[in-house]
Amino acid sequence: MQTSFKSSVLSWKTIVSLALCVTGFSGMVCAEDDALTANALKILTAKCGKCHSSENRKADLDLSSIAAILKGGESGDIVAPNYEDSLMWEMISNQVMPPEDEPQLSGAELEVLKRWLEQSKFKPVVNERPSQWEVLPILQLRCVICHGKHVAEGGLDLRTHASILKGGKSGPAIVPGNPAESLILQRIHAGEMPPKRRIVEASIKVITAQEVEKLEAWITSGAPNDPAMIDAPGSEPDPLVSDEERGFWAFKTPVRPSIPLTKHSDWPQNGIDAFIFRAIEQADLQPSSAASKETLIRRVYFDLLGIPPTVQQIEEFLNDDSPLAYEQMVERVLASPHYGERWGGLWLDLAGYSDSEGIQESDPVRPSNYLYRDYVIRSFNADKPYSRFLKEQLAGDDLADYTNPDHVSQEVVDNLIATGFLRQSSDGTYSNITGFVPDRNRYIGAAIEVYTSAVLGLTLKCAKCHSHKFDPLPQRDYYRLLAVFKGALDENTWMSPLKDRGVSSLKPMRLLSVTDTETRRAIEAHNRRVETELAMIRKELSALEVATITKLQDQALNSLPEQIRDDVRSALNESKEKRDKVQQYLVEKFEAQIRFDIERAQTADADFKAKREQVIARIKAKNGEKREVTPIRALWDRGDPSPTYILTRGDYLNPARRVGPGVPSVLTDGQTEFKTRVPFEGSPSTGRRLALAEWTTDKSHPLTARVMVNRIWKFHFQHGIVRTLDNFGVAGAKPTHPALLDWLAVEFMENDWSVKHIHRLILSSATYQQSSLLTDAHLEKDPENELLSRMPMRRMDAEMLRDSLISLAGVRWDKQFGAGDPVASRADGLVTSTAIDNAVWRRSIYVLHRRSQMPTILTSFDRPRMSPNCVERSESTVAPQALHLMNNQQVSSWSTQFAQRVFEGAGEDQEKQVRLAFLKALSRQPDQQELSIALEYMEKMAPGISGANSPADLNFKVLSQFCHALINSAAYIYID
The missing domain is CATH 1.10.287 (Helix Hairpins)
Structure with missing residues (x-):
């Protein structure tokens, strides 16, 4: 029997407690003074009832009655026999509660509560009968891997009350009321179950004495089939999240605001400018002047492609005097196949992409993980609607039937590859010693963190152990979301992430051999x-x-x-x-x-x-000539998952009440069921992740579009409109231009969730085309550039720097896709990527991303090791960066090859050399001062160079020194 969870439902412990309280049995005295109790409850209602009542149960705690107080909250019991040991007294005596922005307890009120807690002498309950909902999690943890849905050795399934009574080939597993005759206890006491020979293979631990005692007590009491109290979203108001909390700006559906008017109607070029320039006007500022064409083409190429424009591309743009020259240049760049390599790479940070498993020192490589990287690049190049892009990554296995090999299209294969989004976190469960339930839970938690931080912009991971400190995200909601993923990521029926390690009948491989x-x-x-x-x-x-x-x-x-x-x-x-x-x-x-x-x-x-x-x-x-289907590192729903329980303080050994699947209540009306459907005929799937994907991409969703347009904005303007990219909650940064954020979000959704459409809007704006010139007025009235009164200068990230260096050197190989290029650890401790045929290199996105072997040039410039993902990279300024560019042998070789290309184009004429080097490296000609300084530098360098075989050789060596200096300059490393 299954019953929906109500706020009034009490655990067996509470029911017994109340009975003892009424009868006075076992010394459970709730209060020796009714007047004192009444006074204490009055104080708690007045000072704590706003957050802890039957209508609003923050931290799942209700302080409105003795029964509710005895029940405790998500952190467990709040009262104790000794008042000094009670959680309630700890919180109120240390002035942690009530919160500092709420009315505080007076000294007299604190004394009343102290006397009440001291006199009530709350005592632990004795002789309580365990519920099956305390026993089933034990069997799930210790036994179901061999006696469940996917493996039922001896014909025995221990997942449900009915299947336990049914038993297996040897008969019923238990005899209600007779523990001595119950086979399961006989096997456990004999040390036969779990079988010692399979404990390591299954990555489980022996059942503890306390767990055996609880199982035995349940059987002794008759093994009653208690109703299932499942805390799932329903039609009744949610007592843990209030409508007031739902009123926070980020938790409301974005609505398109009216475009504001500006005093200077000639400033704005599109809607973005109207919002930006209106704020600039209100600050009594003016926008900066327009940037030069040379500045703009370099800015656009690095922003969209991550590589510099060629001399030919620069000259084509500079020589185009038509009014549409800039717009056409932007369209050419957006159509480049290199666009997906840049913007796909940014998404891979969010997914936590890595080509190895991590955890152990061996750090095994994921042989076919590159399929996901290639899928992402192709999706961005095709401008796949972001809504579809998310659906494929969250529930691609539920979008179409992939089980009939005679009817599988490339689109269906891509759907499966896309689910690799949830398979990128470090996963050591390929090894038995790092494959236990806590290890599995850690991996599942990382997958949820990737989804919530990258897509929702929420720090939901904080609710794993307790309700969120700042946001209306109860601990319950974390576990409801975990239940959504349970059909594919079930810690009780695990699968090995690798093809050739940790695979057995108990742990099959989590790879799909599916192709079109x-x-x-x-x-x-x-x-x-x-x-x-x-x-x-x-x-x-x-x-x-x-x-x-x-x-x-x-x-x-x-x-x-x-x-x-x-x-x-x-x-x-x-x-x-x-x-x-x-x-x-x-x-x-x-x-x-x-x-x-x-x-x-x-x-x-x-x-x-x-x-x-x-x-x-x-x-x-x-x-060896035989071919095989490349296995896909996919995620798929196997159906009929194990139940999900809230884990007290996040401890897997301390399960509390059972929850059903659901999404964060604050992002809903709190009164809507989480509805699922069968994805396709014959599918075993729960359909939960499909329901999640459809909810996530619904246009009424408060966060999905806002979070994505904010992220796009950040990569064009250095900071997001909300600077905390992964925290749109109460403790996150407030939006600098809230109306603009909503306007962009609605614009995004109404234009088929097109990322390139948002690029076009931003790049065509006068805001984006401003110069970065800093004035005294800017320093006085907009020192942090929050108003965008000028274009921020940005430093190249690690991949931009490496890719631009191999571009300048003329050794960039533009072959796309396929397995990552190998890396090698050198004797001096540096890690480098390996040149193809000792001659050319591919872009950084195609270099093997092995957690234990990241190329030094990338890590030096803040390329992160994913843990589990990277929502925003840090930007450090440290000595090893300059030292690497100045002294690294590989960088020196690339700068020499850059000089060779300049020498071939300009000959021995040093002025021509400087002009061509500037054009290639900085996308512009030097001004007169820069030219004079460069020529003077080259003149002074010549006498100090030895080993030249001829005047031409000396000329080239001087040029090489100059080119090396140029790529070490701020003008090169920063994008204006």
């Missing part, structure tokens, strides 16, 4: 051809072996005396059962001499051995 029908058929046809050729080679091998062994055996027979030769041959050819005594004697005497197996034949005939090894090598090589 056309590719599968091509693979099968290819493998059939290979198998036909293999059969011919094997036949050749067999013939060689038979011929050689026959030859050797004939030679051995011919060496026998002629009078017995035929008799021995006949004896050997006769079956063992039909041999007479003479034949048996001949076999025993001569078989060892006559018979040859493969090993003896190779010893006797060196030529045969050599030929056989050659044929076997051909078989091995031919086998």
Whole structure:
């Protein structure tokens, strides 16, 4: 029987407590003075009732009655026999509660509460009967991996009351009321269950004495089938989240505001400018002047592609005098295949993308994880609607049937690859010693953190152990969301993340061998051809072996005396059962001499051995030509997950009440059920993640669009409109332009969730096209540039820097997709990516992202190691960065190759060299002062250079020094 959870539902402990309180049994005295109790409750209602009443139960705590106080909250009991040990007294005596912004307890009120807690002498309950909902989590934790849905050894399923009574091949697992006759206890007491030989394989621990005691007590009491009290979203008002809390700006659906008017109607070029310039006007400021075309093309290329424009691209733009020149340049850049490499890379930070598992020192590589990286790049290049992009990543396995190999399209395959979004966190569960339930829970928690931080902009991870300190995010909501993922990520029926490690009947691999029908058929046809050729080679091998062994055996027979030769041959050819005594004697005497197996034949005939090894090598090589479906690191719903319980203080050994799937209540009306549907006919899926994906991408969702447009804004303007990218909650930063944020969010959704549409809006705005010139007025009235009265200068990130260096050097190879390029650790401790054919390098996004081997040039410039993801990179300024650019051998080599390209284009004319170097590196010509300084520098450098073979060689060496200096300059590293 299943009953929905109500605020008045009491645990067995509470029911017994109340009974004892009424009868006075076992010394449970709730209050010796009714007047004192009444006074205490009055104080608690007045000073604490706003947050802790039957209508509003913050931290799942109700202080409105003795019964509710006895029940405690999400942190457990709040009263104790000794008042000094009670959580209630700790919180009120240390002035933690009530919160400082609420009316405080007076000294007299504090004294009343102290006397009440002291005199009430709350005592622990004795002889309480455990509920099945306290027993089932124990069986889930210790037994279900071998006795559940996916594996039911001995035909035994211990997941439910009914299946426990049904039992397996040996009979019912329990005999209600008779623990001595219950098979499950017999096996446990005998040390047979869990079986010691499989504990390590299953990554479980032996059931504890306390757990056995609880199981035995439940069976002794008759193993009652208590109703399931499931705390799931329903039609009744939510007592843990108030409508007032739902009124916070970020928790309300964005509505398109009116575009404000500005006094200077000639300033704005689009809606963005109206919001920005209105605020600038109100601050009595003016926007900065427009940036030069040279500045704009460099800004646009780095913002959208992460690489510098070529000289040809610069000159094409500068020479285009049409009014649409800038707009057309932006469109060309947006259409570049390199766009997805830049913006896909930014998304991979949010997903926590890594090509290795981490956790253990071995840090095994994820062989096919690059499929997800390639999917992301292609999605951004195609401007896939962000709503669809999210649906595929959250529930791609539920969007279409992928189980029929004859009807699988590339789109269906992409859906599965997309779910890799939730598979990027460090996962050590491939190893038995790091694959226990806490390890699994850590991985599941990381997946939830990736979703909530990257997509929702909420710090929900804080609610794993207790309700959120600042936001209306009860601990219950964390576990409701965990239940949404449970069909795919169930800590009780785990799967190994790797193909060849930790896989067993108890832990199958979490990889899908699915590809599109056309590719599968091509693979099968290819493998059939290979198998036909293999059969011919094997036949050749067999013939060689038979011929050689026959030859050797004939030679051995011919060496026998002629009078017995035929008799021995006949004896050997006769079956063992039909041999007479003479034949048996001949076999025993001569078989060892006559018979040859493969090993003896190779010893006797060196030529045969050599030929056989050659044929076997051909078989091995031919086998290597077989192709297989590249396994997808996907996430899929296997259906019928185990129940989800709130874990007191996040402790997996301390489950509390059971919850159903749901989303954060504050983002709903609090009175709507979490409804699911069967994704497609025949699907075993719960449909929970599909429901989550549809809720997340609904246009009424308060956060999804806001969070994404804020992130796009950040990568163009250095900071988001909300500066805390992953915290849109109460403790997060307030939006600098709230109306603009909502306008952009609605604009985003109404234009098919197009990311490129938002780029076009931003890049076409006068706000974006401002110069970065800083004036005294700016310093006085907008020192932090919150009003965007000027364009912020931004430093290249790690990937931009490396990719621009290999671009300048002319050694960038633009091959896209596929497995990551290898990295190597050098003897000096540096880690470098490996050049392709010792000549060219691919962009940084295609370098193997191994947690234990990140290229030094990337880590030096703040490329993070994902834990579990990176919502916003830090930007440090430390000595190793300058030292790396100045002294690193690889950087020096690239700068020399850059100089070679300049030398080839400008010859020995140093002024031309400087101009071309500036154009390539900075996308502009030097001004007269810069030109003079550069030429003077080159002139002073020449006498100090030794080893030049000729004037031309000296000229090149000076140029190389100048080019190395140029890439170390702030003008190069910063984007104006």
